[in-house]
Amino acid sequence: MASPTPTPLNTRPDPLTLEVVELIGEVVARFHEDYEEAAAEHALTGAQARLLSLLCLEPLPMRRLAQRLKCEPSNVTGIVDRLEARGLVERRPDPADRRVKVAAATAEGRRVARGLRESLRFAREPLAGLSEAERVALRDALRGMLG
């Protein structure tokens, strides 16, 4: 029997799906703008802000950091260098494996990261305009998208 699934992968999406794609693109663009702007307010680049935020959750070896940021390990060296020069991050030896260097946020780094989170207006303000029911619907739809 024919499947009732909406938007099969190899046919054209329906107008509703197209509009949602368009809207997601706009949200993504605004979110990014807002993130870069918030980072700049703290004299950080986007990459630096993302790395610092990751390290505020837990210290990570350089290699792992590269995996999380989805970039080459060689890039992480420079980003950590610049954050370390500002005292926001430090490199610690791993006693279990002397090849490994574990990057960790300093107290100052965590302070800056907190300020960064609080600067993120867009992710919060427009949400304030939604009713609780709308936010629940949005949450469920987003969960569904992320599988």
Place this chain on the structure above:
Amino acid sequence: MASPTPTPLNTRPDPLTLEVVELIGEVVARFHEDYEEAAAEHALTGAQARLLSLLCLEPLPMRRLAQRLKCEPSNVTGIVDRLEARGLVERRPDPADRRVKVAAATAEGRRVARGLRESLRFAREPLAGLSEAERVALRDALRGMLG
């Protein structure tokens, strides 16, 4: 009287809002990954892909292009240079103002942009997993967010 508005700007967001913010961040990250990957499949950088996509909607003077991309006009010169070298974009004189150069996608540029759009899996596939009602709810919530 106390306002019943959810998430006033200068207080901590409630857990629901926090989760939605988290989810939006993930969607944004995945969307971006997907976009960069699709661009790379066509030997384009993200910036080149965005500029080319804009020009497929309508030709634009360099200055306007910079405004749309939210970057300095001097950057647009290089991006258009690289796309022009590959025959995907061309610069046309503006008869009304000889200072202006209008950038336009070539037929080949439009072909590449079409392939690019079709490569954007993430924006479409996860949506296919949502019911029509969920997609409507998502659309309305996104519209609400964008004001």
Place this chain on the structure above:
DNA sequence: TATTGTTATACTCTATAACTATA
């Protein structure tokens, strides 16, 4: 031998400032 982090290199994107050709 394999792995971790780094260095060296080259390219792109970015902003700033100075230049040119028009207006």
Place this chain on the structure above:
DNA sequence: TATAGTTATAGAGTATAACAATA
């Protein structure tokens, strides 16, 4: 004089390849 586009310059992110230290 003001504006459109460019050039020149410098900093940052990115990938690739080669390297040292360690496993």
